[in-house]
Amino acid sequence: MIIAVDGPAASGKGTIARAIARHYGLPYLDTGLLYRAVGLQVLRTGGDPSDPDAALAACAFTDPLLADEQLRSEAAGAAASVVSAHPAVRAALIERQRAFAGQPGGAVLDGRDIGTVIAPHAAAKLFVKAAPAVRARRRHDEIVARGLEISYDRVLADIRERDKRDMLRDHAPLTQAADADLLDTTFMDIEAAVDRALALVEARIRAAAND
Ligand code: CDP
Numbered sequence: 001m002i003i004a005v006d007g008p009a010a011s012g013k014g015t016i017a018r019a020i021a022r023h024y025g026l027p028y029l030d031t032g033l034l035y036r037a038v039g040l041q042v043l044r045t046g047g048d049p050s051d052p053d054a055a056l057a058a059c060a061f062t063d064p065l066l067a068d069e070q071l072r073s074e075a076a077g078a079a080a081s082v083v084s085a086h087p088a089v090r091a092a093l094i095e096r097q098r099a100f101a102g103q104p105g106g107a108v109l110d111g112r113d114i115g116t117v118i119a120p121h122a123a124a125k126l127f128v129k130a131a132p133a134v135r136a137r138r139r140h141d142e143i144v145a146r147g148l149e150i151s152y153d154r155v156l157a158d159i160r161e162r163d164k165r166d167m168l169r170d171h172a173p174l175t176q177a178a179d180a181d182l183l184d185t186t187f188m189d190i191e192a193a194v195d196r197a198l199a200l201v202e203a204r205i206r207a208a209a210n211d
Helices: 015-025 032-044 052-060 063-067 075-084 087-101 113-116 132-146 150-170 191-210
Strands: 003-005 026-031 108-113 124-129 180-186
Touching: 003 087, 003 113, 015 026, 015 108, 015 124, 015 180, 015 191, 026 087, 032 052, 032 075, 032 087, 052 075, 052 087, 075 150, 087 108, 087 113, 087 191, 108 113, 113 124, 124 191, 132 150
Parallel strands: 003 108, 003 124, 026 108, 124 180
Antiparallel strands: none
């Protein structure tokens, strides 16, 4: 059973996807980490994330990078959003994601194009969204909790810029799959969002079993 969770930055998709994986005892992949690793690798080698050749070369990163603390930084997130627009980068990362999704028993993946490109036949798909101001507030709280200083306005501007890049790119843009369930978490705390997500997934699984 594959479960796809897509949505924009700080929508709650990661927390929701992890909770779903725990609930069903499935392995979980945060696909954003792969793009963040490519972005961080480009920055560390002094390259420009908007250069397709530099970004493609960075796809050969080694696994230990996936555990690097710096992957969570805003710089890595911004670089990820730039490298992820290159079709060659998306192609280079596709097999790894499909192999993870295709393991026996299934998996939960979160990202931007899981329900549309990576696992179009997923048993359940969620598209998690929230108003930009609410997502900026959550992301700002996360950053401050890590002991870093940044203004709320700067976080909001970054989120808007990233949304625009992710939604408007030509290849695998962030968009809700036709058969995905929409979950708007603007007015939900995380517990309510997880409960609702699990109910939506359960309904999909029940419907498939009755087919
Ligand atoms: O949680 P947040 O949205 O801040 O970041 P993320 O999920 O780690 O993704 C970082 C960036 O990678 C996004 O802005 C996307 O541009 C890109 N990404 C993508 O293009 N496709 C995916 N499946 C996952 C992430």
